C-alpha cells in the first residue's frame with residue numbers, strides 16, 4: 052500500500068504564500084504515489100492540535116506548509132513522536148528550512164524530498180519548556196526581533212533591517228554571565244545567540260557552521276563594538292564573513308545558561324521570556340525528510 056501523508060497548511064504564512072503553494076504541493080505528492088490528507092490551520096492553536104491528530108491517525112508522515120512560526124508549533128508535538136516531518140517553506144524567514152537544506156523557493160522540489168522519503172534525525176534546542184528549531188536570541192537581536200514582530204510595514208525581511216536601524220540608535224552593550232557545560236564566562240556583549248541551526252532573521256548566519264545533527268549547541272557572542280561596526284557586521288552575517296572579527300566569539304556545548312538583568316530571550320522568532328534562561332539539547336529529537 053502507498054504511503055499516507057498529512058499535508059498541514061498555514062494559509063496565512065508568508066502573506067498568503069502558504070495558501071498558494073498548497074495545491075501545487077498536494078498535486079506533486081499525489082503524482083508521486085502518496086495519499087494526501089489535507090488540513091488547514093485557522094489559528095496558531097490549530098497547528099499543535101492538528102499535529103497531535105495526525106500523529107494519532109497512523110499517517111506515515113506529515114508535511115507542514117508554513118514559516119518558522121508554524122514549524123516551531125508543529126515541532127512541539129512532532130518531536131520524539133517518530134513521525135517523519137517534511138517542510139514546505141512558505142514564510143518570510145524560513146530559517147529552519149534553510150538549515151535543513153530544503154529548497155526555499157521551489158515547493159515542488161521541497162515536496163519531492165517527501166516523495167523520495169529519505170529521512171534524517173536532527174537535534175532540537177530546549178529552552179523555557181519548548182523545543183527550539185533554530186536559534187535562541189538574547190540581546191540586541193531580541194530587541195530587533197521584538198520591534199520587527201510589532202511592525203506591519205515593511206513586509207518580509209526588510210522589517211528586520213528597519214528594526215535594526217531603529218534599535219541601534221539607543222542600544223548599549225549588556226553585561227552577561229554565559230555558562231557553557233559548567234564553564235562560566237562573565238562578559239559584556241551586544242548579543243549572545245544559542246542554537247542548533249546556523250541562521251535566523253531570514254539567512255543571517257549568526258551560528259555559521261552549526262550542524263543540525265552533531266548533538267551540540269552552538270553559541271555566538273558579539274562583544275561590545277561601536278554602533279557603526281555592529282551595523283557593518285549585519286551584511287557580513289549573511290555571508291558568514293563576521294567569523295574572523297575579533298569581537299565575535301564562538302563556543303559549543305550541551306548545556307548553556309544565559310544571564311543578563313534586562314534581556315528577554317526569543318526562540319525561533321517568538322518570545323520565550325526574561326533571562327536567565329537554560330538552553331539544552333535534545334539530540335536527534337526530530338525526524339525530517341531531507
Ligand SMILES: Nc1ncnc2c1ncn2[C@@H]1O[C@H](COP(=O)(O)OP(=O)(O)OP(=O)(O)O)[C@@H](O)[C@H]1O
Pocket residue numbers: 061062063064065066091092093094095096097098117118119120121122141142143144145146320
Ligand atoms: N490560519 C492561521 N491564521 C492566522 N495565524 C496563524 C494561522 N495558523 C498559524 N498561525 C500563526 O501564524 C504565525 C506566523 O506564521 P508563519 O511563521 O508560518 O509565517 P510567517 O510569519 O509569514 O513566516 P516567518 O515565521 O518565517 O517569518 C504562526 O506563528 C502561528 O502563530
